Amino acid sequence: MAQSPRASLVFAKSCSDCGQRQVELPRPLPEIGDDFDWMLRDYDSFRLFMLEELAARFPERSRWTPADIEVVLVEALAVVLDQLSDQLDRSHSEAYLDSARRPDSLRRLLTLIGYDAVREHYPLSWSDSKLVKHLLATKGYDPTGLPFEPDLGRSEVLVRLLVWLGKPANALGVAPNLNQRVTERAFLQLLGYDADNLREALDLDLPPHRRFATQALDQRWYHYPHLMEEARAAGPARLHRNRRMVTLDDYRERSEDHPLVLRASASSRWGGSWSTIDLVMVLSGNGELDQSIAAVIPADELEQVQQAVDDFHWREQLPSVDWQLQPGFRSVINAYVDKYRMAGQEVWLLDATPVGLYLNLSVKVDGNYFQSEVRQAINQALGSDAGGFFEPGRLAFGQDIHASDLIETLMALEGVNAVCLNRFKRVGDRYPDQSGAGVISLDGTEIARCDNRIGQPARGYWRLSLHGGQRG
Template sequence: MTAAAASPGAGARMPVCDSERRRAAVHEQGLAGLESVTVGADRRTLTVAYFGTLPSGLDRHSFRVEGGRRVTGIEVTDVVPHGEAEEEDEEEAHCLRLTLDRCGDASVYRLVALVRGFDSRYAAKEFTFHSAPDGLDCAPAADACPPRPSGPEPTIDYLAKDYASFRRLLLDRFSLTMPEWTERHVPDLAVTLVELLAYVGDRLSYQQDAVASEAYLDTARLRTSVRRHARLVDYPMHDGCAARAFVCLETEQETVTLPGADLAFTVLPPGRRPRPAGPVVAAGELRSGGRPVFQPVGDEEIVLRRAHNRISLWTWGDGACCLPSGATTATLRDAGPDEAGPDQEEPRRVLRLSPGDVVVFEEVLGAGTGSPADADPTHRQAVRLTEVTPGFDALSRIPVLDIAWAADDALTFPFCVSTVGPDGADREVGVVRGNTVLVEHGLLNTWADGDPEELTPSAGRLALTLRGLPVSRSAPCPRPADIATAQARALARLPETVRDRLLQLRGSDTTLEEADRAFLHTLFGPRVLARVRLDDHPKYALTTLLTRFDELLEGKIRRIEALARQARSGYVLHRADIGWELDQTWGADVWPLLAPGNRALHGPACDALRPDPREALPAVRVWATAPDESSGPEAQHSRPARRETESWTPRRDLLSSGPRDRHLVGESDDDGVLTLRFGSGGAGAEPPPGRTLLAEYRTGNGRAGNVGREAICLVSSGSAELSAVTRVSNPLPATGGTDPEPVADVRIAAPREAFRRLRRAVTAEDYAALAGLRPGVQRAAATLRWTGSWYEADIALDALGSADVPRPLLEEVRQELHRFRHIGHDVVTGPAVHVPLDVALDVTVEPGHIAGHVRRDVRRELRPGRLPDGRLGFFDPDTLTFGTPVRVSRLVAAVAGLPGVRHVEVTRLGRLHAAVETTEPVPASGLLRLRPLEIARLDDDPARPENGRLTLNLRGGR
């Protein structure tokens, strides 16, 4: 309601009422009342709203304006009813327009009706000539009648927060309100009600405290809350990772094929001796034991060959051979142990190794004693083959196999191949083992005819309790980024590979086969082949095709470069994307080399044993089922058949999931219970209502799977026959098993890593830091150069293991930095600036040492390369980097420590091609300084003297 104004003669305030029944009475009696007063824009016109029936004969003497502080005595000069106004408005149907002689001040005025016909209660109305400064309604707020006090408020103890204090508080209150009730025994109904209320209060109090505690990272106690707080600053809290190992199998049969998904490996129980009956155990024994269980990574079939049980290294008839540290190539004997001798026919090949296979180098005898007990267990290493080339030893008439592996898998120790025993016979010290399988800690709940677990949806969340066993967390193997990088490199090498094949065809003495002609037809087309007359003059045609190779295949090469850039950005190419295109443009032999399933693209073997726990996801698959309508009426009395309709795969989050993506997120709480969270609101698809959900998962995680070498020795299968397997072992210990990240560590690391992670390159140091993260780059340096229109980031790279930077690596780094570059910056990558050195040493040799041997040792110590003991040479590219100065003291110390060196002195140390000749052959400070983008180089290669020169002057010795 609107507050009533005081009557003309009244000075006291009118009562405030909730209802205005008097307004209806005014209408019935034919009287009028003032509703409101509005001041016009000119501040001299008042629009007076009224209700009821106006009396007749209103003029300027019928109203009076009272009040005012500075401006008083305002008079009404004219009164115009609504019907007489020049401009009529429907909203002014019950309004009067009053004209004043002057405007008033900011104080409160009151308009009073002086004639009969106005109700005394509504005959006056207050107004002001200025609008309210706070924008509120001009009508005063109605003050409701204050409530009557109901008595003194009870005294409440606000410190009561738990069950005991709430119970005591309630009993004390009842003692005041119901003094006649004195029962305090537990069976009493009133005491039971008090305890129930205390329990509810305790739960509510805990919930209030928990909400306040879990709202901040520093005080959160639940693992789920801490994980989500860390996710806000892009810190991936991990829940551990499953361990991995390479297991070598042996068989007595020529070839055995086993289903990979059906195998499981385990260790011996504590205190149990090896089984004399063999390594195969029953599935029930494996499931019931509390031992760590491993299963192969992937579901592909495993092919075992007897020839791969133990492969001998071929030494070309020499004895006491050794593969040096850092070796990436070796030669294997590709014949049976009994198939040898120059008088026999050429033996058949027995090895079936291919690029992508993993083999293990293992020392089986002591290098010094030849005893198996003295074999060094640390001299074992797994490598993934990148090249397999058949060969033949014409002298011994033995087929051999040349193998090579990546530089990342280079041997980290000198591997002894053979030694000469006391009887003068050669003894095989080191062997190579095939039939290698990558296994991971964890056992499927559906293994050996196990049933998947049935889940019940509950408000879009599924709680999966695993009876105290943790769900396995598995990192992707191989990583999609590694596959994409390998595909990019293979695409970049494709034109050269095709060119080499043309060279082989031109150099072959045999005629072109049908497959070769089909390859040329696909590559160049029939019109080009007809123009070069391939059928009439094959040699001439192939020469012409090689000469005009880049011209004829210009469009195809550009397409290959575009695909390589796409793969280099991290996108994995699949058959559906480019398979058909490559088959039609480069031949059907190209796509198998680029397929993601090609193990040659899976990266080095060392990466498989180093899973990143922050990339690990729960090994869970959930699918929905529906009744199979095609089962027929005969299945009514049996277990109803069901079919899979859709499945969900785990992701780290659902931020990039669309409404049609079947993704889920698995979160483990403090008790190890896994909660599966599905998408909603467009981020991922929810489970369909009314469908049965089944879950398949692996159990086994953390450091419990990090078993030692030779620990995995038992194998089992749910359905396959394993009698052909004679031996199971893991030459290398299982590694990578990681326990869940502690909450206390996350509280410390999340805020720190959130601001230390580089996400955008702005300065030159940012470009160098981001380029140095790329695999294959030892270190990078960068400068920002103004080109006249924009800035250019010039990045110099120092490759790992080589003084020369491969061109593909330069392109990969440039493409990688394109995502982080500052807008307006161009990125240019190039090799580092190498500074060839001119070094001269005077060396005094001990009298009892041969000077030639000392010269050899000094050159070996200073030249690039790996020394026999595994160390790198003084001027190796991996020991020197940008701006590293060359110190005379370190150079003298490196040479003086060699056997046979009595004294050494540096007589010349400087740049080989110095722009300014210096009078000092050796810097007086003993330090040859280099610029930030320069790297010292001294190859001491007579074939390339421009890469550094080393001069040795030896005295003494013999």
């Protein structure tokens, strides 16, 4: 063990009062050479290095065989060093998102950048027997006594489960299907859940559900590693996506992300004390903000729209929508805007200004086509259904309507030989005919409408005269 050097006081010969403290330090230790190759990583390199070391230390020995105890020890040590080296490499790779291979490592690294892999990638399905057993256990049932696998994607299995739970076999109907929202809600209520769908029942904000979903996702990724690549790519991409409404473009772009919003336009106005954001929207089905969603969306499309809204609110971690209350567009969209708008920023949701158009068309039909078929094709081409010229969201705010676009749309139909636009104007006597000019100018938040519905002439209509063709 090194000792502290002792200091000595030395006086000069010319002056007996002038002294100087002197310390004699020990000589520095000689450098120890490092002949170890730090690039050694595998079994072969470790074994070769130790055998070379043996040969260098015992030069008088010229022959080494695999049966020598020294060679056996060298090979045993090489195996252990190779395992430790592999563990080091694995631990190092697990620390980075692009090289992590363990499901739990990838999930934790995604959590560090704010990406909830469990919410985004854990598939919820009534066909998942483990998930069904977890939901049963949460409500006090013992799923270990089930004599069958609860694959509730099949009606007959769902009926067997109802009987096992002590419920009538026809409690959900003769052939219940959990893909139907009403049946799914009724089944969850039978289990004791106050939820409308499977996602609400498996509330990931509750620790027991979160732990179950996390373990299930890790097992899924462990058995199917290729599924991890989707999350590995989606996580960093989410960092580049703006999730706040700050500028007017943010309000417009983020609003259009919502499934119920087809078009959006944002403007700012000064109210005397603070600025207010006016957010004008074109909604699904040409609905209005204060209308009920169920009253606007057709019955055959309503369930699809509800599912799209539920999926969006799930991803954005928004409150689920209670569809039994028949909510309006404003209440659903306002919950989304309130989450991402700036604190203290006043935002008004407004409907677009509809501009009804009146069209008077004369169409010459080819002699080989029936007039009824051509009339139906024209109604579809100009209608507000999917693919129609006046489909909701197709036209932008303030977009002018050109007669040439309408004629081009009709001329593309089979059986149409010629189109004459006799009247082309806004609805109302005070607006002049623009068939000569060929364009109806719109401005601001105006949106052209031509719904052609009986009793609603203000939303636009057309009159169609067919000539030629075959009757019938």
